[in-house]
Amino acid sequence: MFGAGKMTGMPDEDQALPGRDEAIELPSTHYLNGNPMNPPYPDGYQSAMFGMGCFWGAERRYWEMPGVFITAVGYAAGMTPNPTYQEVCSGYTGHNEVVFVVYDPRAVSYLQLLKLFWESHDPTQGMRQGNDRGTQYRSGIYFYSEEQQQQADQTKQTFQQGLLNAGFGLITTEIIPATMFYHAEEYHQQYLAKNPGGYCGLGGSGVNLTGVSFSE
Numbered sequence: 001m002f003g004a005g006k007m008t009g010m011p012d013e014d015q016a017l018p019g020r021d022e023a024i025e026l027p028s029t030h031y032l033n034g035n036p037m038n039p040p041y042p043d044g045y046q047s048a049m050f051g052m053g054c055f056w057g058a059e060r061r062y063w064e065m066p067g068v069f070i071t072a073v074g075y076a077a078g079m080t081p082n083p084t085y086q087e088v089c090s091g092y093t094g095h096n097e098v099v100f101v102v103y104d105p106r107a108v109s110y111l112q113l114l115k116l117f118w119e120s121h122d123p124t125q126g127m128r129q130g131n132d133r134g135t136q137y138r139s140g141i142y143f144y145s146e147e148q149q150q151q152a153d154q155t156k157q158t159f160q161q162g163l164l165n166a167g168f169g170l171i172t173t174e175i176i177p178a179t180m181f182y183h184a185e186e187y188h189q190q191y192l193a194k195n196p197g198g199y200c201g202l203g204g205s206g207v208n209l210t211g212v213s214f215s216e
Helices: 055-063 086-089 110-119 146-165
Strands: 045-054 068-076 096-103 139-143 176-177
Touching: 045 055, 045 068, 055 068, 055 110, 096 110, 096 139, 096 176, 110 146, 139 146, 146 176
Parallel strands: 139 176
Antiparallel strands: 045 096, 045 139, 068 096
């Protein structure tokens, strides 16, 4: 956080750090709601994953949503297996800081998760978010199904028009299939619940989608 990040372009495969075989150990339950952090999750629940700058602030936005079962922060869309936070911050893993969400689609829709995504950060900034610069702060939607991809593309088009009307530029958000999600270290999980006065780094464009309807 705090403007960390050493690279503004993605590393080549031969530049990527080697990583490790061992996964980071996690607490078994979510710090706030006590739900299990690892699968199996309740039948019918679905997964979503987003990158929107500092993952501390992004996770808080999602754990506050009714219908969200658990949130977790970690690293995705890169090359290094089981990276550490320091390695991701170097820029030599290719990973993005992301929030992983498990939700009940009967209580909250993927479209509602997308609405929060678009409204909670500025998706036009490329490899940064505000003062946080580096490849790990890029905007990203990582979809788990064709339906999620279609809805991500649809809302991108709608939000792009709102941004242009407000004087912003073109969206740089990557929309790609969900890759392997590597949990971040324990102290990062639900960080702003453990440190209420902690750094958030999440702003927004000031454009909202209130009153805009998307077809399910």
